Amino acid sequence: MKNLYYYDPHQCQFVVVEYSKKDKILHTLTTSLLIGIVVAGFFITSLVYLSGSPAELALRAENRVLLNQHLQHQNVIGQLSDRLYDISLRDNEVYRTVLGMEPINEDERMAGAGGADLFVSFEGLAPSTTALLRQTSSELENIEQRLRIQQYSFDEVREFYNRNNEKMRHLPILRPIDSIILSGFGMRTHPVLGVRRMHEGLDFRASIGTPIYAPGDGVIKYAANRAGGYGLTIDIDHGHGYMTRYAHLSALGEGIRAGRQVTRGQHIGYTGRSGVVSGPHLHYEIHRNGRPVDPLNYLFADLTPQEYQLFTRIHRSQQRGLLE
Incomplete structure (x- = not known):
């Protein structure tokens, strides 16, 4: 604590002010407190200025x-x-x-x-x-x-x-079997012959003897073994320019023969591995006005959006694999 003085008229001189110990402690605490308040105020002001309220x-x-x-x-x-x-x-x-x-x-x-x-x-x-x-x-x-x-x-x-309800009954808009697609429509390497050639339909995974159903009303135009690696085959004429083909079968359904009328959902045959194949499955084609078209585009009544997108991705990945 700094010394303070007062004038003593009796002694005609300045005399040092004497503080008690209590006064010295109180003075020190007061001074420290004031300094602390000033420093804290400066810190808070700076913080508000820099960071915001x-x-x-x-x-x-x-x-x-x-x-x-x-x-x-x-x-x-x-x-x-x-x-x-x-x-x-x-x-x-x-x-x-x-x-x-x-x-x-x-x-x-x-x-x-x-x-x-x-x-x-x-x-x-x-x-x-x-x-x-x-x-x-x-x-x-x-x-x-x-x-x-x-x-x-x-x-x-x-x-x-x-x-157009009558036409719609004939349109092949259902899957012939309830299974997933192994191979899509388009160019591919044949799994047996090993050559790149057009695949004119879809291959559905199936064990031997899986039932096959007509995807639309029509008339059986062919039901026998077919050359070209198809094996036992069924062709259905649906009218309105549409024909469907089912290949590599193991057997025909009861009463299925050329000229027989069938309705959507009717049992027509069984899957197999006849013809030139690497394993049992169903090869399925749709022809419109005499030309093969992608059957995947006709399954909209029997596929969920998720299934359609999945099969489309599988097909696209296969096509990309051919180009690499």
Whole structure:
């Protein structure tokens, strides 16, 4: 503690002020406390200046949470948009093509999108925030428009199906056996001959003796052994330009012969390994107007979207393998 002085008139001189021990301790504590308050105040002021007030810190934390949620929502929107695009592609290339309906082009599916800016009145927002909101608005509007057109398309397909019910009974739109696809339609390396050649149908996995069913109404046109590696084969004429073929059979169903009429779901034969094959399975073809077409596109009434996508991926991977 620094010495203090007072003037003593009796002694005509300055005299040192005497403090008691208690006063010295109290003075030291008071001084330390004042210094501590000043230092703490400076620290708090600096912290607020650099980091923001408690309210600002809470707001920043909330903004981080909202931003993370927005990014998650953007991912979901992207996934929905991709799935919707796949549905519209399948609508054009499968449903409408098989039924003989005119496809809906991409311009028609997007007609009306890109209208008024929903966020034009949100003035005062940060540019980055405005950009995020506008992007989300545009993507949601795109999805909404595609959903409207897709709903209209499905209604139109359903109406067409109902109007052409007789034709639909003959259309081969079911799997001949309930099994998975081993090999798809297109160019491939023959598993026995080892040469690259066109595979004009689908190969379904099946053990010998698995029942086969007609995928649509029709008339048996052929039921015997066929040359060309097919083995025991059945051909069904469904009318309207459609014919289906079932090869490598082990036996015909009861009463199945050329000229016999069959209905959708009727038992026609059993799978086997006759002809040129590496193992038992069912080879299934669809011919339209005398030319083979991909049967996978005709199984839409008997496949879930997940199964259709799975079989499509298998087929594409096989095709990529041929090109590598």
